[in-house]
Ligand SMILES: *[C@@H]1O[C@H](CO)[C@@H](O)[C@H](O)[C@H]1NC(C)=O
Ligand SMILES: *[C@@H]1O[C@H](CO)[C@@H](O)[C@H](O)[C@H]1NC(C)=O
């Protein structure tokens with residue numbers, strides 16, 4: 577009886593020791609790969625997904641992401657063992673018990689000087705003023721487009737980069753169909769909005785271009801007005 581109990585204590589201690597060791601190694605592996613971890617969330621499937629694979633551990637999932645140059649976020653569900661990789665650095669996510677999300681911190685690609693890097697994109701904040709159309713042409717001449725702000729984290733990032741007392745042109749317009757806002761370069765409908773209260777109001781029926789940082793939010797404005805502007809280009813082209 578006594579022997580048996582001693583034996584199980586030894587087994588338990590060994591098991592505990594093993595678990596502690598593997599936990600430490602797990603932490604170390606993740607840190608080496610420069611991930612930021614969010615527990616209890618997983619990425620929702622979207623058109624920015626790279627792949628879904630069944631892998632046993634979240635470390636294997638993190639390793640998959642770090643091998644993919646375009647991977648910015650990954651999530652692993654410990655119940656289904658599903659690993660999702662996503663190019664977006666602002667993916668839609670949901671709470672899920674036992675899931676874990678990782679954001680890769682250092683991607684090897686970098687932006688040219690004067691451009692700000694966020695996720696897999698580079699942004700240029702102009703300090704000359706142009707009409708919305710001329711701003712769009714200028715961005716295109718530099719191999720970029722007027723910025724398309726598609727998530728709150730991209731929106732928040734750009735707010736920290738602009739001069740807080742100026743309004744900037746970004747790529748949204750409803751010039752073709754009143755109140756149907758599209759991103760002009762990708763020709764996709766806006767799905768994320770940050771309109772200022774009571775905007776867009778199409779004041780005097782002539783406001784069809786998207787002004788960023790109007791009262792720290794978005795506004796519709798006359799396209800011919802001169803504004804500084806924000807260009808965006810992907811690092812992955
Ligand atoms: C405008 O931007 C250019 C390029 O980033 C910079 O060299 C110049 O100093 C800026 N001018 C002003 C007035 O901020
Ligand atoms: C835009 O393109 C022009 C011509 O290629 C180049 O001289 C200029 O430096 C570029 N501007 C930026 C901000 O990259």
Ligand SMILES: *[C@@H]1O[C@H](CO)[C@@H](O)[C@H](O)[C@H]1NC(C)=O
Pocket residue numbers: 739740741742
């Ligand atoms: C922001 O813009 C205002 C108005 O043009 C200007 O006076 C100020 O110097 C700018 N601030 C910075 C940090 O560039």
